Amino acid sequence: xxxxxxxxxxxxxxxxxxxxxxxxxxxxxxxxxxxxxxxxxxxxxxxxxxxxxxxxxxxxxxxxxxxxxxxxxxxxxxxxxxxxxxxxxxxxxxxxxxxxxxxxxxxxxxxxxxxxxxxxxxxxxxxxxxxxxxxxxxxxxxxxxxxxxxxxxxxxxxxxxxxxxxxxxxxxxxxxxxxxxxxxxxxxxxxxxxxxxxxxxxxxxxxxxxxxxxxxxxxxxxxxxxxxxxxxxxxxxxxxxxxxxxxxxxxxxxxxxxxxxxxxxxxxxxxxxxxxxxxxxxxxxxxxxxxxxxxxxxxxxxxxxxxxxxxxxxxxxxxxxxxxxxxxxxxxxxxxxxxxxxxxxxxxxxxxxxxxxxxxxxxxxxxxxxxxxxxxxxxxxxxxxxxxxxxxxxxxxxxxxxxxxxxxxxxxxxxxxxxxxxxxxxxxxxxxxxxxxxxxxxxxxxxxxxxxxxxxxxxxxxxxxxxxxxxxxxxxxxxxxxxxxxxxxxxxxxxxxxxxxxxxxxxxxxxxxxxxxxxxxxxxxxxxxxxxxxxxxxxxxxxxxxxxxxxxxxxxxxxxxxxxxxxxxxxxxxxxxxxxxxxxxxxxxxxxxxxxxxxxxxxxxxxxxxxxxxxxxxxxxxxxxxxxxxxxxxxxxxxxxxxxxxxxxxxxxxxxxxxxxxxxxxxxxxxxxxxxx
Amino acid sequence: xxxxxxxxxxxxxxxxxxxxxxxxxxxxxxxxxxxxxxxxxxxxxxxxxxxxxxxxxxxxxxxxxxxxxxxxxxxxxxxxxxxxxxxxxxxxxxxxxxxxxxxxxxxxxxxxxxxxxxxxxxxxxxxxxxxxxxxxxxxxxxxxxxxxxxxxxxxxxxxxxxxxxxxxxxxxxxxxxxxxxxxxxxxxxxxxxxxxxxxxxxxxxxxxxxxxxxxxxxxxxxxxxxxxxxxxxxxxxxxxxxxxxxxxxxxxxxxxxxxxxxxxxxxxxxxxxxxxxxxxxxxxxxxxxxxxxxxxxxxxxxxxxxxxxxxxxx
Numbered sequence: 001x002x003x004x005x006x007x008x009x010x011x012x013x014x015x016x017x018x019x020x021x022x023x024x025x026x027x028x029x030x031x032x033x034x035x036x037x038x039x040x041x042x043x044x045x046x047x048x049x050x051x052x053x054x055x056x057x058x059x060x061x062x063x064x065x066x067x068x069x070x071x072x073x074x075x076x077x078x079x080x081x082x083x084x085x086x087x088x089x090x091x092x093x094x095x096x097x098x099x100x101x102x103x104x105x106x107x108x109x110x111x112x113x114x115x116x117x118x119x120x121x122x123x124x125x126x127x128x129x130x131x132x133x134x135x136x137x138x139x140x141x142x143x144x145x146x147x148x149x150x151x152x153x154x155x156x157x158x159x160x161x162x163x164x165x166x167x168x169x170x171x172x173x174x175x176x177x178x179x180x181x182x183x184x185x186x187x188x189x190x191x192x193x194x195x196x197x198x199x200x201x202x203x204x205x206x207x208x209x210x211x212x213x214x215x216x217x218x219x220x221x222x223x224x225x226x227x228x229x230x231x232x233x234x235x236x237x238x239x240x241x242x243x244x245x246x247x248x249x250x251x252x253x254x255x256x257x258x259x260x261x262x263x264x265x266x267x268x269x270x271x272x273x274x275x276x277x278x279x280x281x282x283x284x285x286x287x288x289x290x291x292x293x294x295x296x297x298x299x300x301x302x303x304x305x306x307x308x309x310x311x312x313x314x315x316x317x318x319x320x321x322x323x324x325x326x327x328x329x330x331x332x333x334x335x336x337x338x339x340x341x342x343x344x345x346x347x348x349x350x351x352x353x354x355x356x357x358x359x360x361x362x363x364x365x366x367x368x369x370x371x372x373x374x375x376x377x378x379x380x381x382x383x384x385x386x387x388x389x390x391x392x393x394x395x396x397x398x399x400x401x402x403x404x405x406x407x408x409x410x411x412x413x414x415x416x417x418x419x420x421x422x423x424x425x426x427x428x429x430x431x432x433x434x435x436x437x438x439x440x441x442x443x444x445x446x447x448x449x450x451x452x453x454x455x456x457x458x459x460x461x462x463x464x465x466x467x468x469x470x471x472x473x474x475x476x477x478x479x480x481x482x483x484x485x486x487x488x489x490x491x492x493x494x495x496x497x498x499x500x501x502x503x504x505x506x507x508x509x510x511x512x513x514x515x516x517x518x519x520x521x522x523x524x525x526x527x528x529x530x531x532x533x534x535x536x537x538x539x540x541x542x543x544x545x546x547x548x549x550x551x552x553x554x555x556x557x558x559x560x561x562x563x564x565x566x567x568x569x570x571x572x573x574x575x576x577x578x579x580x581x582x583x584x585x586x587x588x589x590x591x592x593x594x595x596x597x598x599x600x601x602x603x604x605x606x607x608x609x610x611x612x613x614x615x616x617x618x619x620x621x622x623x624x625x626x627x628x629x630x631x632x633x634x635x636x637x638x639x640x641x642x643x644x645x646x647x648x649x650x651x652x653x654x655x656x657x658x659x660x661x662x663x664x665x666x667x668x669x670x671x672x673x674x675x676x677x
Numbered sequence: 678x679x680x681x682x683x684x685x686x687x688x689x690x691x692x693x694x695x696x697x698x699x700x701x702x703x704x705x706x707x708x709x710x711x712x713x714x715x716x717x718x719x720x721x722x723x724x725x726x727x728x729x730x731x732x733x734x735x736x737x738x739x740x741x742x743x744x745x746x747x748x749x750x751x752x753x754x755x756x757x758x759x760x761x762x763x764x765x766x767x768x769x770x771x772x773x774x775x776x777x778x779x780x781x782x783x784x785x786x787x788x789x790x791x792x793x794x795x796x797x798x799x800x801x802x803x804x805x806x807x808x809x810x811x812x813x814x815x816x817x818x819x820x821x822x823x824x825x826x827x828x829x830x831x832x833x834x835x836x837x838x839x840x841x842x843x844x845x846x847x848x849x850x851x852x853x854x855x856x857x858x859x860x861x862x863x864x865x866x867x868x869x870x871x872x873x874x875x876x877x878x879x880x881x882x883x884x885x886x887x888x889x890x891x892x893x894x895x896x897x898x899x900x901x902x903x904x905x906x907x908x909x910x911x912x913x914x915x916x917x918x919x920x921x922x923x924x925x926x927x928x929x930x931x932x933x934x935x936x937x938x939x940x941x942x943x944x945x946x947x948x949x950x951x952x953x954x955x956x957x958x959x960x961x962x963x964x965x966x967x968x969x970x971x972x973x974x975x976x977x978x979x980x981x982x983x984x985x986x987x988x989x990x991x
Contacts, residue, residue, distance in 0.1 A: 030928050032916040037774035037789060038878045038907045039920035039927070044941045045934050046927050 002402045006653075008078030013072035019064075036464065045336050054321055060670045067617040067663035074656030081649045092220075094190030095135050096181040097122050097158065101165055101624040102141040102172040104199045107312045109228040115151040115167045118195035118226045123159045125193060125224070136184040139159050140177030141170025142561055142622075146184055169314060169560040169601065169620045172196070174203050174634075176220070178210035189218035194634060200624060204632035211634070214644045232258030234282060234309040235626030236266075239293070239320035241303075250320060252305050256282035257629055264307045268292045271301030271603075279324035285629075298322060302603030315626040319603055319618035321555040330365040330542055331381040333373055335389030335416050338522065340372045345387035345412065345521040348529040352538040365416070373398065378405050383545045387521060388414025396425030403429045403512035408545035412517045413437065413480040414524060430515045431491050431507035433483035440477060440499065447475035447526060450503050451496045459494055459506075459544050462536060471495070476526030479503075509603060511554075511614075513545055554615035557621050560601050563594040566615045575606040575614050684819035695782065697802070697839055717962055726750045761828035761865040762804045762811045764797045766845075767859070767874030768818030770921035773847035775904030779967035790818075792965040793873045793902050798842050800871050803977060805835045809869070816856035816874075819848030823856075828865065850922045853883035856982045861889025868893070871976065872958075873900040876949050884952030897958035898976050900951065905964040910938040920986075 005011070036042060099122055105115040118301040126135055134151035135158045138144055147161045174196065177605055181192045192214060198204060214221055238253045261284050268276040268353070273313055274295065282288045299322075306317040330353060338344040353365050366372075366381070373395035376384065384393060384399065386409060392399065400580050409429065419434040427433070441447045450471045453460040460468075482502060487493060494515075495504040507514045521538075528534050558564040568575070568589065575594065577585040580602025587596035598604055598619035606614040638645060729738060729749035737751040772790040781791030801811045812828035824841055826834070853874065864870055870890055876883075876899075891895045906912075912931040919926035931938075950960040963972055 030915040030917050033926070034912065034916040034918050035921050036907060036918040037875060037904060037921070038877060039771070039918065039922075039924060040879065041908075041938065041941050041945055042910075042918055042927055042929060043925075044945070045937045046929065048937055048941065049934065303915035527719060577687045 002081050003652075004079050004081065006079060008076055009445050010077070011072055013068075013075055016068045016072065019068065026650050031333050031354050060667055063663050063667035063670060067660050067667055070656050070660035070663060074653050074660055076155070076605070078358045078444055078656060079346065079649055080652050082648050087243070092189060092191045093133050094185060094188065095129065095133060095191060096184050096192045097126065097135065097162070098138045098140065098177045098181050098192055098196075099162065099165055100141070100170050100172055100174070100177065100194075100196035101139055101170070103167070103314045103621055104172065104197055104312065104628045105226075105460060106167045106314050107197070107199075107228050107231070108310060109234065113167065114197050114226045114228065115165070118224070119162050119165060121224055121226065122162050122193070122195050126155050126159050126162065126512035129155060131155075133579040136181070137179055138180040138184065139165050140173055140180065141168045142173050142174035142176075143170070144180035145174065146180050148184070148398055150186075151184060151190075167314075167597075169621045169625075171625055174198075174201055174207035175210050177378055178207055178214060182210065182214055182219075185214075185217070185219060187217065189538075192219060192221045194221055194223045195226065196223065196634075197628065198431040198630055198633055199227070199231065199628045201627065202630045204634055204637050207634075208555075208637055210639050211637055215638065215645065221634060221638060227630060228311070228628070230259050231628045231630065232260075233312040233315070233626055233628045234258070234264050234307060235264060235312070235315040235623070236305050236307060237287075237303045237626065239303075239318040241320055241322050248294055250292045250294060250303070250305070250322070251279075252280075252292065254280050254282055254288045254290070254307065255626065256284065256286055256288070257627055258311070259284050260595050264309060266290070266305060266307040268303065268305050270294070270298050270510070271304045272299040273388050274525060278623070294322065302605075302616050304603070312626065312628060314601075315621050315623075317601060318620050319601060321557070323618060329377045329380070329382045331376065331383070331386065332365055332367045332385040333370055333389050334367055335370060335387055338413060342523045342529075345385070346535070348522055349385060349387070351540065352529075352535045353542060370395070376402055378402055378407055383406055383542055384409045385521075386411045388412060388416045390416035390522075391421045391425075392417060393421055393425040399426060400428045403509050403514055406511040406546070408513045408515070410515045410517065410541065410545070412519070412521045413478075414520050417480060419480075426514075427505065429512075431505035431514055431516050432485040432502070435451070435481040435483050437478060438481045439500075440497075442480060443477055444476060447477035448479075448497045450474040450476075450497055453495050456495055457492075459540060462540050463533075467533055467536065472527050474526065474531050474533065476528075478519070478525040480516075480518040481516070500511060502535075511546075514544070516542065554606075556615055556617045558604075558617050558619040558631060559596055560598050561622075563591075563595055563597045564604075564619075565595050565615055566606055566617070568592050568594055568614070575608050577617075578605050686815060695843075697798075701975055726752060741837050750776050756964065759830075760804075760809045761868035762800075762809045763814060763828055763860075763864050763868055763870050763871045764800050764811070765814040765816060765860050765870060765874075766793060766797045766818075766842075767816050767851045767853065767856075767872075767876075768845055768847045768849035769875070769877070770817075770848050770874050770923075771877045772902065773921050775907060775965055777906050779903055780969050785846075787965075788847070789875055789902050789904050789965055791967075792963075793956075794845070796900060796902070796963070796969055796972060797871075797873055798839060799973055800844075800977070801835060801838050803973055804869075805830075805832075811835065811838065813841060814856075814860045815841065815845055816853070816860065817847075817849050817851035818845040825860070825863070827863075828868065847921070851878065853878045857883060857886035858889050861886060861893065861895070864890065864893055865892050868895050870895045870897045871900060872897060873902060873963075875902050880945070880948045880952055884949070884956075887953065887956040887958060891956040891960070897953070897956070898961055899949075899953045899958050900961050900963045900972070900976065901946075902963045902965060905966055908942050908964075910935055 099118060105113065105118065107114050129135060132153055134153055135155055136151045137147040137158050139147055148158060152158065177297070178192065211221060226674050235255050235257065236252060237255050242249045242251060250268060252266070254264065254440070262282050264280045264282060266278045266280055268278065276292055278290055278292060280288050280290050300317050303320060303322045304317050304319045304455060309316045332346055332349050334344070334346045337346070341347040350365060370389050370391070376395070376398055383401065384407065399409055415437070417434070417437065421438050422430065423433045450604055452468055453463065453471055455461065455468065476497065479497065479501060485491060490508045492503045492506050494506050497503050503518055506517045519528065522529060554566065556564060556566060574589065577587040577594070577596045579585040580600060585596055585598070585604065587594055590594050594606060598617065601619050601621050604617035604619055682755070691891050727737070727750065729751050733751055739752045742748060761790065761939050768790055772793055773788055775789040776787035778787045778789065778792035780795040781787060782794060785791030797813070801813065810828035810830045813826045815824050817823070827837060851874065853976070859974050887897065910931045915928065915930040917926045917928050946962070953960040961972065961976055
């Protein structure tokens with residue numbers, strides 16, 4: 001707040017304040033002298049009046065000094081300027097109403113959502129605009145839409161469009177809203193009336209360039225903020241099943257955006273419909289984490305966590321992927337049980353894949369003999385290890401069909417492997433035809449080491465963090481040799497021995513894969529099981545091949561309102577997307593991808609006729625919209641950008657004149673009353 | 678103390694004649710009658726009966742009444758005796774002001790002093806005509822020494838008093854406390870005392886001096902002489918008011934101070950009256966526009982109507 005003077009020289013008149021002071025100092029003495037015989041009484045009167053004048057005289061002097069000072073001030077044309085709360089509205093004749101319909105506008109207070117309040121305010125504003133004022137409407141969440149393609153004087157149409165605006169699950173994108181408003185204004189000045197809660201961090205800062213652009217055009221942005229006071233919301237910001245070695249629990253993170261501590265009842269619902277109630281204690285404006293143990297057996301799919309929170313219902317549920325728990329997904333076909341553990345692939349695989357048991361790891365393995373392959377269940381098993389199996393011919397077609405349906409097979413070498421039988425039985429799925437087994441070093445020697453793997457390969461991704469050098473210590477003295485083959489998109493050599501011969505080859509068939517390890521998984525031909533890379537490599541191999549995913553379906557996380565692309569295998573039939581309510585959702589296929597946009601949070605699946613889902617999509621609301629607290633304000637940003645726009649000026653000269661005259665009158669009255677003695 | 682100063686001044690003699698004439702005229706106008714002392718005592722003339730109360734002198738019991746009616750009553754008688762009368766006249770400088778006096782002397786027209794002198798002369802003449810010895814105490818003034826003439830009878834004594842009254846002029850300060858203490862200590866017991874003054878000194882200083890009169894059993898009348906215009910502060914223009922007795926002058930706008938002045942006057946009168954009554958005296962407000970016959974009648978004859986005319990103050 002500051003005071004400026006239009007005519008500062010007029011303050012010289014302020015020197016006139018000396019006049020009343022001098023007048024008080026030199027009180028007028030009557031000229032007439034009169035003998036008076038009752039001076040005793042007069043002295044008493046004067047004494048009494050002096051007691052009153054002690055108060056009255058300074059007051060009189062003050063009144064006179066103030067009167068003169070105010071006259072001088074009025075003559076100096078004072079003007080008071082101060083920063084106002086919001087820009088002034090009205091007068092431009094061009095108005096764009098910008099309405100925020102993002103998820104946070106769904107906050108409820110007193111039974112009404114912020115969006116409802118904003119809509120009513122906006123409709124009221126439009127209704128009060130004079131005829132002839134051109135109005136436009138922009139609605140924004142993640143994106144902005146100009147509901148009216150241009151400014152219109154049809155106020156009723158704008159009001160109807162406002163009334164029809166529905167809440168969304170989108171993120172506030174104020175910048176997009178202001179950009180669209182600027183487009184509607186067409187580069188001409190106008191007024192942008194913004195109905196928003198201004199909630200969430202960074203929203204206003206992100207929109208600052210657009211604010212600057214609008215203000216530089218001579219437009220003004222008039223925020224009509226609707227906000228719950230105080231802002232409260234409890235949100236589930238994440239829910240995740242702890243897979244792998246740490247599996248067995250769902251970790252739920254909640255956030256309390258309100259100022260008070262609160263206890264919230266929640267419920268975890270598993271894909272099979274089972275529910276687990278929990279209570280979460282949340283500190284004021286702080287997070288909480290809850291871990292829920294999943295039953296020993298649970299169906300894979302998409303589960304949910306929900307909590308009871310009346311403030312913003314939209315973010316009170318969160319969906320998470322849950323692998324099939326307690327069911328075997330890895331079938332190890334033991335072709336050579338061996339007489340000692342070191343000569344048994346099963347021994348090493350069991351300890352690598354489920355060191356603490358299958359229930360905890362989320363990966364359990366079934367061990368069977370080659371005859372057991374006749375019981376191969378694509379619904380149950382996703383990865384099959386053929387460990388030194390002598391003759392795969394009886395179940396070759398079944399394995400081939402298994403791979404074509406999306407299953408995966410890992411073939412390892414061994415003394416029992418016979419090239420002709422394998423080439424004959426698995427010709428359609430083998431990465432390369434097997435020539436023979438070949439010794440490349442004496443058994444007493446260390447053997448040939450493996451090369452360093454290419455970390456760009458998806459299989460070796462986890463080794464980016466470390467452990468890559470461990471592959472150099474993997475050696476073999478015998479290996480399977482292969483017929484010459486051409487590496488192509490569907491056949492890749494993932495790892496080689498240092499002599500250049502393939503160590504690990506992959507062939508993809510749709511979503512199915514076949515890995516061929518040219519050595520053994522026990523200590524028969526090499527030392528892999530004793531190396532540090534063995535356990536992570538095997539676990540990664542299983543994960544890579546889909547053995548830890550429920551029913552082998554792809555698991556995709558999505559955000560409501562944002563398009564989802566699901567990679568498709570070679571399929572004869574087109575899958576369809578089923579929404580949370582079981583109804584088909586509009587989708588389209590773009591090459592090898594299926595595209596669709598989830599419009600509501602929940603579990604979506606790519607379903608095939610008489611087959612497990614190809615993919616599960618857990619669609620959640622954007623977590624950033626849950627933070628309903630106000631961080632920055634548009635007004636503050638405008639004040640920084642163009643402080644003069646938010647400065648109010650009041651001409652004080654008129655007030656000063658009126659007050660001065662009032663004081664002159666008051667001192668006159670006081671003077672009359674006080675001039676008795 | 679009697680003045681032995683010879684009187685030759687023709688002007689003074691004229692004043693004496695004027696005073697005498699005025700006093701006589703006023704006195705003649707008063708209702709003449711038998712003067713009786715108000716003192717009740719054992720004398721020859723029966724006054725009335727009073728019911729006997731324990732502690733009363735048994736000598737006054739009327740045994741005949743007791744014999745007839747078996748009641749105890751005391752016979753009371755009026756005493757016929759001389760009543761020494763003293764007029765105490767305050768002629769301090771403040772009494773020289775005023776312009777509304779109904780009675781005055783030629784060179785003191787309208788002033789309180791003139792009125793007070795005529796009042797004193799009238800009282801003296803009236804009392805003298807009724808055979809009472811009269812005396813005069815002048816406690817302030819100029820032109821004569823402060824005299825103290827104790828009550829005496831005789832025409833010559835009265836002429837002396839008139840001569841003094843004709844010569845005295847207002848001036849100086851009264852010093853009421855000392856003057857009244859001095860006079861009160863030498864008045865005869867059970868005498869009649871008229872104090873004629875404006876009382877314009879701080880009452881708390883001089884009112885206690887009236888105790889000297891009470892101790893002597895004097896029948897004190899305080900004639901509070903004042904100019905009605907002064908007590909109403911009835912002046913048009915602001916002026917620098919000053920006292921003839923000296924002291925600080927005050928610049929006052931009468932219009933603005935009117936209300937406060939009225940309040941002060943009321944408080945002052947109540948204070949003086951209360952002090953006089955407390956010491957057994959009678960308070961008589963005497964505005965100078967008041968005809969003297971009413972004043973004298975109220976003061977000397979205890980005329981109820983005259984008292985009412987003076988404001989009902991007793």
